[in-house]
Amino acid sequence: MTMPAPLTLLALRDASVSFGRVQALRDATLSVHAGDVIAVVGANGSGKTTLLRLLHGVVAYSGRREVSGAAGVQAMVFQRPFLLRLSVWNNLRIALWLAHRRMPKAERRERALQALGRVGLAALRDRPARSLSGGEQQRLALARGWAIRPDILFLDEPTANLDPSAKKEVESLLAGFAAEGMTLVMSTHNLGQAKRLATRVVYMDGGRLDTDLPTGEFFNAGARGRAELFLKGELSWSLDG
């Protein structure tokens, strides 16, 4: 008996991104399937963030980017989440209004309440969003992403700049999202996190998509060439991080 082919939500074919004369991403070909949790790893400047932005469609590109109808709602959590100078509650309400303008107000309110509860910020709903700690701001950004129930959630180094306890909280939320079947694409420097959360690992090198393997295979001698060197250089200190 053969397994049905996974539903492809988004696909890139030879897609490139340039910023002026600098080519940040070259000929990227990648498919994102429903239920995937993809960790994009690589050194600084390798093009991880650009790949995420390209997948999300917020950057100009050449080549092909195909979005399935099943990936109509997308959200992205940026490395430094941008929060409006409004209350926690109003940040959530605006995100929901932007994503689902036709949804009844009561339903949007219900979703916002659920999202706040989900990330443990219900008690802080009336606080100015920018007065929250770094970890709380990141949790609010996750709540904002989760509340709109995206078909794909992109996360750009979601635990960078957070202390260990905040990192753990955010990682556990992401694990919960993944367990619910949400498709996640995240860039990370933390290989331990990639190993714990991801189903697939994509290794970027110098603006090229170098390796794309199932997580187990990537970490168990499947990586070749520069990906293997990257792993050897990084694994010794970051697997537990």
Added chain:
Amino acid sequence: MNTLSESSATAFDLIVGGDAGLLHTVALSFAVSGTACFCAAWLGLLAGAWLAVARFRGKRFVLLGLDTSLALPSVVAGLAVYLLLSRSGPLGSWGLLFTPTAMVIVQTLLALPIIMALARQVVADALRDGGDQLRSMGARPLLCALLMLLHERWAVVTLLLIAFGRAIAEVGAVMIVGGNINGFTRVMTTAIALETSKGDLPLALALGFVLLAVVALLNVVIAFVPRSHELQTAQLQ
């Protein structure tokens, strides 16, 4: 009544006693400049937000023109509106010359570039910080810009106060299009100019004190509003 101390004392009496002429002039000044700023705010905030996100050929020249208009001499604006509204001008049939409406129009023209240019800058700076995030949430460019005006509302309040300060302290343009008619189009600045030339220093000084107080109050508010907001945020952290 020609010494500074005597004039100041009489001016003080006029203010404390609530002199009817003085109050009328002050009230008209606030009404004209307030209305002008209200109109300029609607137009300027929307146009400034749009300019921050719009892409079109020649935008650089439009921005250059906008920046130049920040230094528009008020008498030139007054002259332009005078030519428009004068009996032989294209809008002469409206009969607006030497009315408070004409003064509102000219002050709107003076406040508009300030509000527009500063709003554009405020929105553009904010978009560099969070534009991608808003776009990623589904906001179209103009909506992103309008949300940024909400986000930067304290800066918007400050720029509106700056525009109001320029409008209420302006003399040349309102003199040209308003005519400084007693009890009808006489505002603080034109009254000061007239009373000084007549030698009636107490009234000129009284109006000068009120005008100074208004400008000082605006500066206090401009300085206080953002800080109180920052303090509020800092106390919560």
